[in-house]
Amino acid sequence: MxxxxxxxxxxxxxxxxxxxxxxxxxxxxxxxxxxxxxxxxxxxxxxxxxxxxxxxxxxxxxxxxxxxxxxxxxxxxxxxxxxxxxxxxxxxxxxxxxxxxxxxxxxxxHLPGRTVLDDEGLETRIRLLARQLVAIHALRPAERPREYVALTTAETVVVPRNADAGVWAAAIDVIRRPAPPYEGRFLHRDFQPGNVLFEASGAARLTGVVDWAATSWGPTDLDVAHCSINLALLHGPEWGLRFADEYEKAGGVLAATASDRLYWKVRDALASSEELAVVSQPWREAGRPDLTTQAVEERLDAYVTALLSSQL
Known part of the structure; x- marks a missing residue:
């Protein structure tokens, strides 16, 4: 107000x-x-x-x-x-x-536009998100920001209620191994729909990217994984699974092997398990009352299960 x-x-x-x-x-x-x-x-x-x-x-x-x-x-x-x-x-x-x-x-x-968190027009927005992220990763700063930090460990993961214990144990095992080698790029580090603005009259044009406080240097997979889990929680697991494909279609380059890609996707998904209640509260305030803590827990569980299933 x-x-x-x-x-x-x-x-x-x-x-x-x-x-x-x-x-x-x-x-x-x-x-x-x-x-x-x-x-x-x-x-x-x-x-x-x-x-x-x-x-x-x-x-x-x-x-x-x-x-x-x-x-x-x-x-x-x-x-x-x-x-x-x-x-x-x-x-x-x-x-x-x-x-x-x-x-x-x-x-x-102040940038023009607004955040858009509802499902309408998502088909168009997800492509715009992917293109913008590719452009961010293409930046070559004269002075690199600090190396990325990933704080989640096997001990800090919060397994959702009613989740399949075996699936989550397998997911946690994924992040027990050392991080794969990578070619560093300029990362936003919190690139997701809540930090992207679209024109107020619709969602056909991306007008801004905000919240650059976590800017880092690291693997492109990490930014893609972070946007993917946010899309999965906001709109359903299928949209989270799709984002990496859209990123590559837009010209982005991810890890060469499926196991390395899985590592980054699982790592950021498990990181989100620690803060679901904190993350979902502003989404509800922004007009998504359906995104209760229970609802996003269920979507997280479904997304992690889908990630592990894709590797079988």
């Missing part, structure tokens, strides 16, 4: 934002943006000296571990992306260690 701008709420942060506006501009109002998990997101309406308005987005981390690292990486990524065809926000300012703001914050331009 739109709220009247209240500079007393976070006076230091709003003063910091104001210092990075063009002369004669002011913050008119703010609106909370839903869908974020780790950060508070606000759309700032900026009044110009000529009576027009423009919009900026304020990203704030409150009591988030490693906030400075995440915002620093996002600032670096947005700086890099400014010289590319990837539709990403432009960096306005960053205070990663809260020197001037109450909390670590990043200010960026």
């Amino acid at each position: 739109v709220t009247n701008h209240d500079p007393t709420a976070r006076p230091l942060t709003f003063a910091w934002v104001s210092r990075h506006l063009v002369a004669g501009e002011r913050i008119v109002s703010t609106r909370s943006l839903h869908g974020g998990i780790t950060a508070e997101m606000r759309n700032l309406t900026i009044g110009t000296q000529y009576g027009n308005i423009r919009h900026l987005v304020l990203r704030t981390f409150v009591d988030v571990e490693n906030a400075a690292d995440s915002l620093g990486r996002e600032a670096d990524a947005l700086t890099l992306l400014a010289g590319t065809d990837v539709p990403a926000p432009a960096l306005v300012a960053v205070d990663a260690t809260a020197v001037e703001c109450e909390h670590p914050s990043l200010l960026m331009t």
Whole structure:
């Protein structure tokens, strides 16, 4: 909802934002943006000296571990992306260690469009997602971001209720082995429908990719696997299984062997088992009340079962 701008709420942060506006501009109002998990997101309406308005987005981390690292990486990524065809926000300012703001914050331009999480038009969107991800992986930064991090282990996996214990034991065994060798590429690391914008009048054009705080260097399979599991949870296992094919049709290159591809797909699917309740909550707030924790648990189980079955 739109709220009247209240500079007393976070006076230091709003003063910091104001210092990075063009002369004669002011913050008119703010609106909370839903869908974020780790950060508070606000759309700032900026009044110009000529009576027009423009919009900026304020990203704030409150009591988030490693906030400075995440915002620093996002600032670096947005700086890099400014010289590319990837539709990403432009960096306005960053205070990663809260020197001037109450909390670590990043200010960026606002992109047109909206996230689309329903099933209608998915056939078209999945192809657009694949093409965009190929374009991201084609970037060759002069300075690489840090190597990817995968924290999930055999001990941290959360097996869904009523899942086949044998199937999940086999899946966990997959990630017990060392990660396959890979040729590194520039990764978004959280590329999924919740971080992609489409034109407001429909979904025929992709208008932006947001949330670059986890940018990493690693295997293309990892980004593809992450988008695949999100598609499986949002729309059904068959869509998650399909995404890798669409990525290759768009020109993307994945691991050479089926066993290596399986490793990355299973690894990211099992990683999602640890945070289903956290991930599904913003989806429900965004208009998908059907995505209860139980519903996404069942879809995760079906997706993992399908992945293991495809290798038999």
